[in-house]
Amino acid sequence: MPVPSAEDRWFDAAAGPIVRPYAMTRGRTRPLGAALDLVSIVVAADPASVDRYGLDPEHLDVLALCRRPTPVADIASEIDLPLGVVRVLLGDLRHKGLIEVCPPTSSAGPANERILRQVLDGLRGL
Amino acid sequence: MAYADSDPNGHSDLNGRVVPIAVKIIVAGGFGVGKTTLIGSISEIRPLRTEEVLTDRSIGVDNTILIEDKTTTTVAMDFGRISFGDSLVLYLFGTPGQERFWFMWDELSFGSLGAVVLADTRRLADCFASIDYFEQRQIKFVVAVNCFDGAMRHEISDVRNALDLDPEVPVVLCDARRRESAKKVLMTLVEHVLQSISAEVGRDESAPVH
Numbered sequence: 349m350p351v352p353s354a355e356d357r358w359f360d361a362a363a364g365p366i367v368r369p370y371a372m373t374r375g376r377t378r379p380l381g382a383a384l385d386l387v388s389i390v391v392a393a394d395p396a397s398v399d400r401y402g403l404d405p406e407h408l409d410v411l412a413l414c415r416r417p418t419p420v421a422d423i424a425s426e427i428d429l430p431l432g433v434v435r436v437l438l439g440d441l442r443h444k445g446l447i448e449v450c451p452p453t454s455s456a457g458p459a460n461e462r463i464l465r466q467v468l469d470g471l472r473g474l
Numbered sequence: 475m476a477y478a479d480s481d482p483n484g485h486s487d488l489n490g491r492v493v494p495i496a497v498k499i500i501v502a503g504g505f506g507v508g509k510t511t512l513i514g515s516i517s518e519i520r521p522l523r524t525e526e527v528l529t530d531r532s533i534g535v536d537n538t539i540l541i542e543d544k545t546t547t548t549v550a551m552d553f554g555r556i557s558f559g560d561s562l563v564l565y566l567f568g569t570p571g572q573e574r575f576w577f578m579w580d581e582l583s584f585g586s587l588g589a590v591v592l593a594d595t596r597r598l599a600d601c602f603a604s605i606d607y608f609e610q611r612q613i614k615f616v617v618a619v620n621c622f623d624g625a626m627r628h629e630i631s632d633v634r635n636a637l638d639l640d641p642e643v644p645v646v647l648c649d650a651r652r653r654e655s656a657k658k659v660l661m662t663l664v665e666h667v668l669q670s671i672s673a674e675v676g677r678d679e680s681a682p683v684h
Contacts, residue, residue, distance in 0.1 A: 385584070386553070387496035387565055417493035421553055421565055425519065450493055452585050461671055463495060463562070464587065468664045470558030474516070474657055 372406055377432055379439020382449075384420050386431070389450040390438060391417040398446060410437045414447050494557075498565040499660065500583050502607070503592030504600025508620045508650035509568040510552045512592060516656040517554025517566060564660075569604070579607060588667045589615040590659055592650065595628045598636055605637060614667045616644045618659045642670075 384390075392414040400408070406429065413423050424434040441447045501509045514520065552568040567582050583589065589608050593601040601617070608615040619633055628636075630645050639645065644662050648655040 383581070385581070386567065387498050387563075387585075389493045389496065391493065419494075419496045419563065419565070422555070425555075452496055452498075461668065463497060464664055464668050464671075466558065466562050467497060467564055467587065468661060468668070470556070470562060470564070471657055471661045471664065473558075474556070474653075 372404070372429075373433055373436040376436050379435045380443040381439055384435045384438055384449065385452050386421045387419050387452040389417045389419055389452075390414050390423065390442075390447050391450070393446055393448050399444070402444075403440075404437075406433075407437055407440060410434060411441055411446060414441075417450070494561050494563050496563045496565060498567055498582075498586045499663065500567055500569060500579075500586050500589040500613075501592060502569040502579075502589055502601075502604040502615075504594065504597060504604075507592045507594045507597070507600060508622070509592055512590070512618075512620075512648070512650035512656050512659070513552055513554035513566045513568055515651055515653045516556060516660070518557060519555050566660075583608075583611065583613055586613065588663050589613055590663055591615050591617045592648075593617055593619050593633065593637070594622070595619060595633060598633070601637070605639070609640075614663070614670055616646060616659065616663045616666055618646050618648045618650075618662075620650045621647055622649075642666075 392411055398408075398411065403411075406427075409427055410423060413426055418426075420434065420438065421431070423438070424431040427434060429437075438447065438449075442449055501513055503509055554566040556564045556566070558564065564587075569579055569582060589604075591601050591604045591608065605615070605617070607613075617633070617637060617639065619628075619630070630647065634645050637645075644666050646659055646662050648659050650656065
């Protein structure tokens, strides 16, 4: 198999920026347990009973943002960390029982016609 | 673990706490067609660059000989947010522009309200792949033709024919830089999804009972 030229590389400029796994997660790129959807809502399970053992400062920062129910994407933006990192940190917190994860509301199907109308009204009012 | 159930007020419940309903719209199209611009023109936050993981399950479909010892990396993508009060949040996610990242599209589009396929008439073929993707998965979409310089080079009917679109798929002109224009595109999509739901309900009701 011939060695591809630089133009043939799959991580070219058109692919957008590529980054390496993060030391903050010790190189981990996937969260423990089930996948975390971008619009899953997370919330701290019980703020009073946090066992800080094994938690990094970033875990605690993420946990602090979960005091109110918050979508995963918002946590990533507020904490200014890459989504992949935030997912790993959230996976750790979930594994320790420190957060609850609420799967996203599916907006497909007739049952959610009301949600669609709310979105339409909301857009109209912008 | 407690899972959310929508209540009549449009809220969900998680351990007794009210959580907002989050819905998402995908913004797709070829690389450099203006997806980030469109998201930025209507998002209440600066479009955020997040990153998604590429693992070995995504590698191997392309030429990876140079990175054969590296099984994991990530690719950046953009998203924006529009809040409607405290109970409803709309997210706009820009897809990575390359077909080789389609495994990411599956996650992005799961449970999504629908999609906007942004097209540039100078490079119309760039959006074929996006249209195929949403057609195959029966995800509702609109085609928004981004008129970069304000000049319309082609009639909408020409674009529709060139893309071989189903007659019910809306095609709109837009200027991705303008908030009003982006708003119109999103409203067209939501109206299209609502109409599709009405049509399906109508078909179900008129279907013969066996």
